Amino acid sequence: MGANVRAAHDVEPRETLPLPPGPYDLRVADLRVRWPDGETVGLGDTELVLPAGRRVALVATGRVGTSALAAVLLRFIDYEGTATLSGVELRDLAGDDVRRVVGLxxxxxxxxxxxxxxxxxxxxxxxxxxxxxxxxxxxxxxxxxxxxxxxxxxxxxxxxxxxxxRALLADVPILVLEDPVAERDVRTAAEDRTLLLITHSTAVPGATPLLRHVDEVVTFEDRP
Structure with a gap:
């Protein structure tokens, strides 16, 4: 996922809005992204709502859609649909401001x-x-x-x-954690912050150790 995120273009609005005050919440809905190579990715009817302190696991069958989601949340790429930080569209915020709040x-x-x-x-x-x-x-x-x-x-x-x-040192309030290596990484990431855990492995709520530290599990399939 990260390789695609780094390849995306950082699209800054001509005029940016100030970063809203915390605590921060995220909402993503009806999201569509066009990569620089022209490929379009949609999240379909998947809606993610992360109030401050919420810990959500996104169990994904493919990597293209989750790459697009991460790129949007880090403000590395423009998008269609809704992706808000405390009610303000990410497209209206400066990338550096967003990345002070959201870490990958x-x-x-x-x-x-x-x-x-x-x-x-x-x-x-x-x-x-x-x-x-x-x-x-x-x-x-x-x-x-x-x-x-x-x-x-x-x-x-x-x-x-x-x-x-790095994220712990910067004390980012929202963390996107992709395919963590061990349960302890999830436990540490979830301390006192909002967490979006993305996993591409087979995961069973209540049985998979990685999911013991989340409040909600959402499944996601790549869609054009």
């Missing part, structure tokens, strides 16, 4: 050729060493902070936990 943790998160600590501090450059270390510990990333990492040699699990550490 994916297995193909971009990694800088730098130390683990420097990668995490991207989220908050003035963070102290103790704050960075605490974020890494909470995210379950076991690499020492002074370890040098690169984008081409970092495995998906470490990428995702690096993204989670």
């Amino acid at each position: 943790c994916a297995r193909d998160t971009h990694v800088l050729s730098a130390t683990v600590a420097e990668n995490v501090r991207v989220a908050r450059p003035n963070a102290s060493e103790d704050e960075v270390t605490a974020a890494l510990r909470r995210a379950g990333l076991t690499l020492p902070p002074d370890t040098v990492v690169t984008d081409d040699a970092t495995p998906g699990a470490d990428r995702q936990r690096l993204a989670l550490a």
